[in-house]
Amino acid sequence: MAGIVGYVGDKQAGPIILEGLRKLEYRGYDAAGMAIGSPGSLRSWHAEGKLRNLEAAVRLESVEGTFGVGHTSWDTGARRSGPGRRGRAASDGIAIALSGKPSNIKALRARLGVDAGCMDAEVVARLISSHSGPWAALEDALGQATLEIEGRCAIAAVLRDEPDKIVAAHLGLPMVVGLGKQENFVTSDIPAILSRTREIIRLEYQDLAVLTASEVLVLDTYSRPVYRPVHHVLWDPIMAEKSGYKHLMLKEIFEQPRAIRETVLGRIDVETGKVFLDELGLTARELVRIRHLNVIGSGSSWNAGLAAKAMIEQMARIHVEAEFGSEFRYSDPVVDEHVLSLVISKSGETADTIASQQLLHHKGSNTIAVCNSVSSTIANSARGAIYTKAGPELAAASTKSLSSQLTAMFLFAMCLAQVRGLLSKQASANCARDLMELPGLVESALELSGKCKSLARTIAHAGKVLYLGRGAHFAIALEGARMLKELCSIQADACAAGEMRHGPTALIDGDMVVVALATVDERHRSSVMRYEKTRAQVQEMTARKGRVICIANEGDDRLEGHAHAVIHVPQTRELLQPAVELIPLQLLAYHVAVYLGKDVDQPRDFSKTVMSD
DSSP states (O other): OOEEEEEEESSOHHHHHHHHHHHTGGGOOSEEEEEEEETTEEEEEEEESSHHHHHHHHHTSOOOOSEEEEEEEOOTTOSOOSSOSTTEEOGGGEEEEEEEOOTTHHHHHHHHTOOTTSOHHHHHHHHHHHTOBTTBOHHHHHHHHHTTOOSSEEEEEEETTEEEEEEEEEEBSOOEEEEOSSEEEEESSGGGTTTTOOEEEEOOTTOEEEEOSSOEEEEOTTSOBOOOOEEEOOSOGGGGSOTTOSSHHHHHHHTHHHHHHHHHTTSBOTTTOOBOOGGGOOOHHHHHTOOEEEEEESTHHHHHHHHHHHHHHHHHOOEEEEEEHHHHTTSOOOOOTTEEEEEEESSSOOHHHHHHHHHHHHTTOEEEEEESOTTSHHHHHSSEEEEOOOOOOOSSSOSHHHHHHHHHHHHHHHHHHHHTTOSOHHHHHHHHHHHHHHHHHHHHHHTTHHHHHHHHHHHHTOSEEEEEEOTTHHHHHHHHHHHHHHHHOOOEEEEEGGGTTTTGGGGOSTTEEEEEEOOOOTTOHHHHHHHHHHHHHHHHHHHTTOEEEEEEETTOOTTTTTSSEEEEEOOOOTTTHHHHHHHHHHHHHHHHHHHTTOOSSSOTTOOSSOOOO
16 A cells, blocks of 8 residues: 655645655555646656655755655556656646555546556546546546546545645545644655644545645535544654664564553453443443354454454353455355454554455444554444554554554453353453553563574574464464564464474474474463473474474473573463563564564565555
């Protein structure tokens, strides 16, 4: 998904737009473009690769103008993209920044007579131009164009003949208007403008926003004014910066204790363990009637859902299926009013998850959103929500968003068990105590950064890496493998430890590093049995010359001598342990990426918000 920034005001637009685009680099991109206007002039630039290439292109020419738009985008192999070619006047006097891709782009090309070599943004720009004329304002032309566009996207447009004005459209992907003094902004994500304003308007689906330096007018697609409230952004601009850390990812790894505390705060009575999820939107009676649960997500959110399956089934005794949004959306699920689905997405804008949610609603089934954005598409469409309180997450890799999702899922499992009469007062109080202790345990685990750094070389030079886990810990093994692949471009896989003999054992040799999750909750027989099985496997893998790194509990020396290295983490109850053992896996991936000289915050070919697959 592209990152969009637009500015109109009394200052030079170029530096402000470039600054905003730098704040959106975390979203992933491989090209960038910008168009700057002044009365009678509209010029545009485009460059492939990093934003610095666009900045270098702009420096070659005089860039003056007080309004404009820019975007970062996925443009691999393309030679041009809106907002236009480098150093040329924008085509037909119009330039647009486009996020997303119209699903009917082929039909639009055919209607407009545009060849396949034109990029999507240019096709949309020509569509807008086809509706313009001597008497049509830019907002009218864009409004008419949006009626022809299918799919999910967002657009910001400027016109040479209408200086000092930007028109933006929300067609299913986020667009935010920032309010300033004699200046206004539009962007696809708040961090781009947070250093300049904290007063924002969140556009809704099919809204048009007309921005000048002195006012903002929100319209529907038929140019009728509509009211949208002004919100004050609560999180500080410093939260969106590195705050002295070398990388955003490292900063956000170390913010996880705070993210967990914020997610728990106000939702649990510490003395009794009673859970309060006021935004859930379901009555206790409705929760009791649930006979099946789906947890639906993509990437890290699916891994959180897999861990949630273990939490809910063990505590609330309801059957749960963890579903990939990209698969579920094309299925014919057996659902009704007694089936509840948790749709998990950090941004609340993941296309496959949204499509799955729409399918469920069409079949008459309720959904609960688990996301970090109150105004997201998923949250607005759901019956209720559990908002995670991770704050802005700008690094490419999911870190604190996953920790807060795991915390939210544990709270939901407790709530469900309580209303169904399956969690006693004493058990609830014990769960609450352990949950309140979790941030402190995570803080202790963060002290393992040095240990993980010392093991980075071992993993970096491995030909293959395998992560092992059992039960809920398998979800964390999957997350460890995902991070290593995304950040380090290392072939990494995860395996449910009990399935090792069905193929993976044959691959173990001196070229393989195995990361085994071997924590144990001695209070539970099943946990002890899993641990003993894993311990036996560690010995077998070492005998096969595999280099095994174990994640074990503090004080557990039973793996010493059988593993290449043991990372000891604090111990907690079985269902909360994944949130603790996640920390060394994140730190390992981070330090390996740094050792290999990778771009940690903007990995190659990585897009922060997942579009349709």
